[in-house]
Amino acid sequence: MRFFHVADVHLGAAPDQGFPWGTRRKEEIWDSFRRLIARAEKEQVDLLLIAGDLFHRQPLLGELKEVNYLFSTLTRTKVVFIVGNHDYWRKDSFYGGFPWCENVTCLDSARCRRVVFPELGTAVYGLSYHSREIQEPLYDSIKPKQDGLFSVLLAHGGDGQHIPFDKRKLLASGFDYIALGHIHKPQILERNRMAYAGALEPLDKNDCGPHGFFAGEYQDGRVRITFVPWAARDYRWLEIRTDENSTDFSVQRQITEYVQENGTKHIYRVRLEGFRDPAITFQTEKYSALGNIIEAVDHTEPAYNFAQLKEEHGEDVIGCLIGKLGGPDMDDIQKKALSYGVWALLEVSGR
């Protein structure tokens, strides 16, 4: 029995509005899901599990129809999904009474229900969100029936506002596989037993790193899952180490080269770390022209040797300022303030 474990597709989301690539992201998320369905069909997987937040918000009727059409193109695959906190099942949701095609099961009850596929020897358990938040640990008390079927729990949440759960309790509940959704970063909580598929496509700059889904196989009583990178693009950190010799242009060139080398389609979060010549200003606001740069943050410190400066300046204002602000437990703002202060004082004292 082969299955795909997908979560947090967030159809309808439109990330990065206001950025040049933002206009295409909404479409890309839909396309990604379309490609996924085509892949499931091509590979003739048995089960497509969607662990909540298929939609970013309340689905519109048209959107449900599109998704249902895509599901209907699956000739072999059975689809089971739950409704997450983003698209929660509301009294007036279009989810209510929607005529899903026959290979699709929405476990839409607020209490845990299961759907059994005798031909697959599999039972899928799950419940849906009927409100934006659920603080009760609903999963802690769920146990599969002891009927010899391969039992899967489709679960969504894991933080304080969204069905918190105890990982050990959940593992001990007896499910063969726990397909999690809600946390956007793909992560395996227990090898081949319990995993967050992560968002199919990253949804904002905090979703750094690769995104996709898990392809799983159940055979002879054993599960094996493999991560499949799938997202059209990633958010990536681009950290540039600078020193006294770095200039604004040299940094710009580094960024350009890195982006060229690692893929211009990706979205980068640029971070400058290290020291800089006090006379150099990195014009980070201009870096957005060098690629898909969603932010550029300058954490560099001017290459002042504060200890030596303090020595030289002894008791004058510069020495006193270093004594005042400097220290091993400086926070970020103090560090910045010290650099600015020393820079300004040195600038006017003509050195």
Next chain:
Amino acid sequence: MKILEIYMKNFGKFSDRRIFFHDGINLLYGKNEAGKSTIYAFLRAMLFGIEKARGRAAKSDMYNQCQPWENPGYFAGSMRFESGGKIFRLERNFHSKEKRVSLICETDGEELSVENGDLTVLLEGLSADSYDNTFFISQKGASGSRLAGELHAYMSNLEHAGDAGIDVKGALKLLDARRRQAEAEKKKVQEAARERMKEQQARLDYVAQEEERLRDQEAECEERLRKVEEERAEAGRKIRAQESREKACQTQGARARETCLQREEDGSFPKKGVAAVLVLGILALLGSLLLPGDWVKYVAVPVYACVVVGILYGVRRGRGQDFSDEEAFQGETENLGDSVKGEAGRAEAPGRAEDREAERIAEEWRSRLERLSYQAEKLRGRLEHIRVERREKQALRENLMENLREISEEGDGTGELDREIAALRLAASSIEEASREVYSQWEGRLNQRVSQILEELTAGRYTKVFLNEDLQICIQTPERILAIWQVSRGTMEQVYFALRMAAGEIFTGGEQVPVILDEAFAMYDEERLEQTLRWLQENKEQVILFTCQEREGRILEKMQSVDGGSW
């Protein structure tokens, strides 16, 4: 630190010129244009380098003034000096295109780095500005009142910096400019975020408007459907009535048709009445046929009369009912009215015509019902469509509202700039605090030392210099306190000199550096000059004094302790 010799390879009017210096007071005497200022500039240039000014200032800057007259490309020199018991050689090439500086300790051969501040350390921490403000005293063309102002500025700058070389106010201005720049940037970012919000809001408004429009349409459609349904029910009633009427008529036969109609319409009383009358009539008929001749006259005739009267009464009641129904119906509809109107007038028409008319009306009612049913069906479909569309808009509107809420919760992305602004504010306030601290720390020391020097310079005539609450410089004599503008120009010069010496000592931590004086005593009278030179000789290891007057030499000779120098 002491300067041992300088070598001007090519500097201003000099080339290949070497001058040696010794301990104590070195007098460099020369007429105007002999080159005193050039040597003075060379000393400064060796110690601190020359920055080439840009733009308009370049015409009169030190670089251009000191550029060699011949071989301007070969603009260089060297200096040997002693510090901490070691001898150092400092070489500089001043030419802007090949600027170079090297510092070597001749005693142990170590190569030092000027860029890393090794020279500053040998100069006891004095920057060019603090040297200028203390031991490097050049010609003062200043008038008395300007000198008082300058003194005051000097004092207040000291108050701010604890180092006359650090322009705290200037630094604060720089930080302020940076902060304003960051704030402007932040405003720009916020503006863009607001713009995005506005866009979202506009979309939201549009969708809400659409929703409202659909809601109106829905209400209107519901109302129309309600009316159609009402009419349909009415038509249904009419048709059912007509049908049951027809049924009754068929079973009762054509003759009883009117009675039948009457029964239907009149309810229990006329029905019973008509039935009773009929029974009477039939009995009377039978009686008249069966009973013998004369009896008929007395029984049957009155009974016949009764029957006729009864039937007429019943028919009239029935018609009356019909009239009122007809009127109500006409009030409700317009389209069917014409065909139905006039029925009343024909009510008394003979039986066959009436049948056909009733048939026709029933037919009209039926087609009307059909049409209404079709209309209702269409309206229901339309209503369903509108409802779905409205719910769709409602969902979309709620989603957009959520978007808006999220955007406003996310903030406008100015976090980094906020930190920047906070840091700039902290920097400014910390500098102000530091400068106050520094000043208060050594204000006392400075006052004390200035007073001491002034007392020595004036042989006890003035005992104390201090700043009063209004930050005015005051001078205390054994008898009274004088404000700075109350003393003579000469005394003012002495106060300034004492201040410079005291500040310099504090900057260098009491370490000796050469005092370099360029025509500093032109305004001194003989007595003051002698006092000052004596003080310098007693207190300073090395003094380099440029003058174009002979009196310094004379006094020094009188003091019998120096060699006059010239070049």
